[in-house]
Amino acid sequence: MPRISLNAPCPCHSGKKGKGCCAPYLAGTPAPTAEALMRSRYAAYATGDAGYIIATTHPASPHAEPERAAWAEGIREFSAQVKFLGLDVELAETSGDTAVVQFLATLDRGGVDASFRERSAFERVGGRWLYREGQPQPTEPSADAGSSADRSWSRRLTTRPPARRA
Numbered sequence: 001m002p003r004i005s006l007n008a009p010c011p012c013h014s015g016k017k018g019k020g021c022c023a024p025y026l027a028g029t030p031a032p033t034a035e036a037l038m039r040s041r042y043a044a045y046a047t048g049d050a051g052y053i054i055a056t057t058h059p060a061s062p063h064a065e066p067e068r069a070a071w072a073e074g075i076r077e078f079s080a081q082v083k084f085l086g087l088d089v090e091l092a093e094t095s096g097d098t099a100v101v102q103f104l105a106t107l108d109r110g111g112v113d114a115s116f117r118e119r120s121a122f123e124r125v126g127g128r129w130l131y132r133e134g135q136p137q138p139t140e141p142s143a144d145a146g147s148s149a150d151r152s153w154s155r156r157l158t159t160r161p162p163a164r165r166a
């Protein structure tokens with residue numbers, strides 16, 4: 001199972017070493033905040049840790065796939081194809097057992113900019129924060145909102161083939 005290096009810079013681009021950032025969460029320690037969970041999920045995508053992504057997705061999430069093996073395979077495929085170049089957390093608000101985190105993920109997929117901005121909803125269940133769902137946001141204030149609708153973890157991770165463009 002993939003793990004973050006303890007002494008290398010954390011893959012979530014926090015500037016901290018893995019052991020002082022996301023490594024404990026990927027090893028099983030509950031992330032204390034939704035923002036910490038979000039960062040650790042980014043780190044998990046960056047390292048192809050499909051098990052962690054699945055374990056931290058709310059079972060009732062619309063992004064949860066019924067077929068776990070195919071879901072895990074899709075995550076690993078995505079991770080292998082993408083360079084995870086940056087993460088900016090732009091907003092983090094917690095209210096009781098729910099939270100919203102907005103971030104900009106800077107990604108490169110085969111030399112093509114695959115960056116996206118998402119507003120993610122999280123829910124705390126039994127003391128553990130879980131990813132509930134994500135709303136794609138425009139990547140630039142002036143960007144066409146239509147094109148950004150394709151941009152999110154969930155759309156990128158779908159195991160179904162992408163729709164053909166006319």
Ligand SMILES: [Zn+2]
Pocket residue numbers: 010011012013014021022023039040043
């Ligand atoms: Zn980290």
